[in-house]
Amino acid sequence: MTTVESGKLVRTQGVTGPLGFRAAGIAAGIKASGNPDLALVFSEGPDYAAAGVFTRNQVKAAPVLWSQQVLSSGRLRAVILNSGGANACTGPGGFQDTHRTAEELATALSNWGTETGAGEIAVCSTGLIGDRLPMDKLIPAVTEIVHEMGGGLSGGLDAAYAIMTTDTVPKEAAFHHNDKWNVGGMAKGAGMLAPSLATMLVVLTTDARATPEQLDQALRNATRLTFDRLDVDGSCSTNDTVLLLANGASAVTPSQAELDAAVLAVCDDLATQLMADAEGITKRVLVTVTGALTEDEALIAARAVARDSLVKTALFGSDPNWGRVLAAVGIAPITLDPNRISVSFNGNSVCVDGVGAPGAREVDLSGMDIEVRIALNVGDGSATIRTTDLSHGYVEENSAYSS
Amino acid sequence: MTTVESGKLVRTQGVTGPLGFRAAGIAAGIKASGNPDLALVFSEGPDYAAAGVFTRNQVKAAPVLWSQQVLSSGRLRAVILNSGGANACTGPGGFQDTHRTAEELATALSNWGTETGAGEIAVCSTGLIGDRLPMDKLIPAVTEIVHEMGGGLSGGLDAAYAIMTTDTVPKEAAFHHNDKWNVGGMAKGAGMLAPSLATMLVVLTTDARATPEQLDQALRNATRLTFDRLDVDGSCSTNDTVLLLANGASAVTPSQAELDAAVLAVCDDLATQLMADAEGITKRVLVTVTGALTEDEALIAARAVARDSLVKTALFGSDPNWGRVLAAVGIAPITLDPNRISVSFNGNSVCVDGVGAPGAREVDLSGMDIEVRIALNVGDGSATIRTTDLSHGYVEENSAYSS
Known part of the structure; x- marks a missing residue:
């Protein structure tokens, strides 16, 4: 735990550290190993403001194209993430798979009691480039994971586990501001713009009240100084995605500077964890x-x-x-x-x-x-x-x- | 041996393939292993036209700074090369060592019977960056190597051996044009602009008659298509040097196109040899x-x-x-x-x-x-x-x- 003037940073909490977020991680059967491979992060509101930063690679995976489109509204209610397949270089069929995943999740969330549209759902994938996802396994799991969502901290940790590929440990961090609002996050991979293997995925949550523009500024400032400066092998993924969701559940409206500092603190800590777990690292x-x-x-x-x-x-x-x-x-x-x-x-x-x-x-x-x-x-x-x-x-x- | 329309390419000859060039390689004691580490290439004339291409690294070794200066005259009578030390990042003292090496060689060649100035001598070094050369060993060896110069093919091979660092084999190639003029060359290292380890050094010789401007054109054309497109690890040395000396001993004046083609053929073959011997290569x-x-x-x-x-x-x-x-x-x-x-x-x-x-x-x-x-x-x-x-x-x- 790191105590700074404005609050405390802990690694025992992630995306469910802030109020009003639920998460889950389950084994959908995408990975041959049977390990967890599907994660969900869900915002209970009342706000659904969001911002995102994506790979600069010209070859973008289907979920990146989808999520960029969704984010143009500045609004997100949920993020569904899978490991075990990048869904990149999969053509129009791959994009349809992403679209269908979002539609299925929207239906499942609506049936569960929260009216949701596919256009409020971001999708992230990580794994081998070039293969279609096993939709026969993914689609039933999308409904299943909605019922697994927990409001407690274990949901966030389960989600952090389910997005791992060659990561050896899950990466979580949360910043608790003294003024009773929070930023949490989870990450996998090893570097924005220059990640090892397929992808870096990061989902950040906050219960602060903030506009999509404020979130965008805080996110771009933080990624520029943290994930953008983590360079394991100079390679750049087709799937890199960093998302920030704000639900206003704390009812606190921080200043831009406070928001910037809190998001930066969480991103900086996650970047440190990514470097420490990079492939083959001895230094x-x-x-x-x-x-x-x-x-x-x-x-x-x-x-x-x-x-x-x-x-x-x-x-x-x-x-x-x-x-x-x-x-x-x-x-x-x-x-x-x-x-x-x-x-x-x-x-x-x-x-x-x-x-x-x-x-x-x-x-x-x-x-x-x-x-x-x-x-x-x-x-x-x-x-x-x-x-x-x-x-x-x-x-x-x-x-x-x-x- | 490769036979093409205009001539033949062989790997059994190098810098002494063309008429009127002598070369030698000896152990000066710079390398701790006792292996050969000093090479000399000497032009008997009657012409002394020359051109050079050097590393684009902003951190340039002392011998590169020296040889660039010497080449501004478009004239070279000899090239002295050492392995076992790059003489890079050695400050003004390192530059003085290079200058002194050229002066000592000029004196030795003059005493041997060929009036020579230090300004007609290029110097190349390869090995560890940052250490001064052992001048107490190098200086007496510079006189010794003049007396070792052979006109036969073994002199060229000895020189090709003496410039090796992590190379496992010497690299030589020579092109014999049907019109009775020749281009020869030797190389060490693994890549111009992107070499492995300290350096790529290449010395090319021809008994054709050509102006420095013609040589420069032929050399830049050839390096652009060969060494510049050999990329082992993206690193770029402080010492990379490619030199081309023409002595007109054949009394043949080829067209620019013929010269370009012959120089390209030799460079292309040397580049192939460099790739095949790159460090750790399995593919x-x-x-x-x-x-x-x-x-x-x-x-x-x-x-x-x-x-x-x-x-x-x-x-x-x-x-x-x-x-x-x-x-x-x-x-x-x-x-x-x-x-x-x-x-x-x-x-x-x-x-x-x-x-x-x-x-x-x-x-x-x-x-x-x-x-x-x-x-x-x-x-x-x-x-x-x-x-x-x-x-x-x-x-x-x-x-x-x-x-």
């Missing part, structure tokens, strides 16, 4: 670039280093090979002066003004956490990317696992 | 994009796929995971229509118009050679990138080997 790596001409250039440079296979393999080997860091920075399309670059590993100076520092080859990087700091000394821009090493485990998992 | 992969809006966009798309860690690990696992190819293409900043993309693996259709083809998951990729063809169907641009898989061997070599 948690922070790459910070300071003194760039602009924040954007700092980000480009940090991302170039975080994506460099030679830097990542050196870190896997606990090798303080700072020359590879300079070579990686040098190909970033930014303003720099090779003779003014300084680098430190975990606070130990390894390169000063473009030249090796005494003792640089002896820096001990055998621990799990490595901070790479690169000072360009040409301006005031700075940015940090969270990444991992490139290990045998990464190669093993991604060559042996088809997803 | 030789060609990624071809057709039907892009332009050749540039085809190249961007092919490079995006060739650099994608998830595609490369899937190929290591012989997994026909075409969804990862679509996800990789989808993040390339190019014009595309997701519903018109088709993909084949080794001629087997796996995706048609953005949707999986029947039998796609059963395509056998267990062989060493894999051709990935991606048809975008939006234009006429096409391009091919040569790459490799991402294997345990790659991780092992780059985490255990400090270079």
Whole structure:
């Protein structure tokens, strides 16, 4: 539990941390393993404001196309998520499957007592690209999961379990504001814009009162600083989705700044959990670039280093090979002066003004956490990317696992 | 031996294939292993025309800065190359070491009977970034190697051996034109602009008569189509250098088109050899994009796929995971229509118009050679990138080997 001035952050609660949200996770039989693979997040209202951020990949999965369309209304009553299949590159038939899933859920929720339209339901999928979903299993499970919805915390945890693919642990976080309103969230995968394997999915909930525009601003601000700066392997999924639902159940209307801070706190914690559980990880790596001409250039440079296979393999080997860091920075399309670059590993100076520092080859990087700091000394821009090493485990998992 | 209309390509000869070039390779003691680590290529004239292409990395090694300066005259009499140290990120002292190496070689060549200035000598280095070269070992070796220079083919082979770092075999090729002039070359490393480990170095020689401008055109044309399209891991060295020396010893003046074709043939063959010997390789992969809006966009798309860690690990696992190819293409900043993309693996259709083809998951990729063809169907641009898989061997070599 992290206590800050305005409230407390906990990892024992997720999407059902805020008031007036129900959730569930069940095994629909999509995964061959029989593990849970279908999750539902449901808002009891009274408001149904929502915002979303989606993958920038031009190849977008059917559920992304559907949910983008639904979100144009700024309104969501429920999110249905499946693991075990991405429903990407599945053509018009795949889109019809997504549409039908939303329709079936709308009917089930209406029969259950809450009049709901398919246009109020977002759909998320994650798993192998290219195969149609087993609708014969999915459709009955959509009705079943409505009856499983719990209002307590276990519903949120069940949902967090059901969206896992290669994740080894569920990821939840909730922020309780001192003024009696809350933001909760769950996540799977390993990185927005640059996730490992198929997808990063995040659902955030809040019982604050907020307009779709306020939610959109809070969400874009938070993803820019958290999931956008988590880069495991530079790949970008067809299915990445981050949703934020607000139901106003707390009856509190926070300021934009308060809302921004709370959403950022939950996203930042979920991003930390995603990095810690990334595939094949043996090192948690922070790459910070300071003194760039602009924040954007700092980000480009940090991302170039975080994506460099030679830097990542050196870190896997606990090798303080700072020359590879300079070579990686040098190909970033930014303003720099090779003779003014300084680098430190975990606070130990390894390169000063473009030249090796005494003792640089002896820096001990055998621990799990490595901070790479690169000072360009040409301006005031700075940015940090969270990444991992490139290990045998990464190669093993991604060559042996088809997803 | 490859016979084409205009001549023959052989791999048994390198830089001393053309008339009037001498070369040598010796162990100067720079490498701890005691293996050969110093090479010399020397032109007997009568011409000394030359051109060069260098790394685009903003962090450039001292020998690159030196050789770029020397090449501004369009004239070279000799190239001295060392492995065992990149002399990059070594500050003003490192540049002085390069300058001194050229001065010492000029003196040694002059004493040997060929009046030579340091400004006629290019210097290349490859190995670990960040350490100063052991000048106490290098300087006496520079005089020694002048006396070792052979005019026969063994001199070229010795030189090709001495520039190796993680290469397992030396790389040589020579093209003998029917009109009695020749182009020869040697190479080390694994990729221009995107080499594995420290560096790609290539020295090309020809006994044709050509101006520096003609050589520059032939060289830029050839590197654009060969080394620039070899991409092992997306990294880019501080030391990459490709040099072409022409001494006119054949007294033949080929047309620009003939020169272009011969230089391209040698570069293409050396690029093939570099790919085949890339670190940790278990698959030789060609990624071809057709039907892009332009050749540039085809190249961007092919490079995006060739650099994608998830595609490369899937190929290591012989997994026909075409969804990862679509996800990789989808993040390339190019014009595309997701519903018109088709993909084949080794001629087997796996995706048609953005949707999986029947039998796609059963395509056998267990062989060493894999051709990935991606048809975008939006234009006429096409391009091919040569790459490799991402294997345990790659991780092992780059985490255990400090270079």
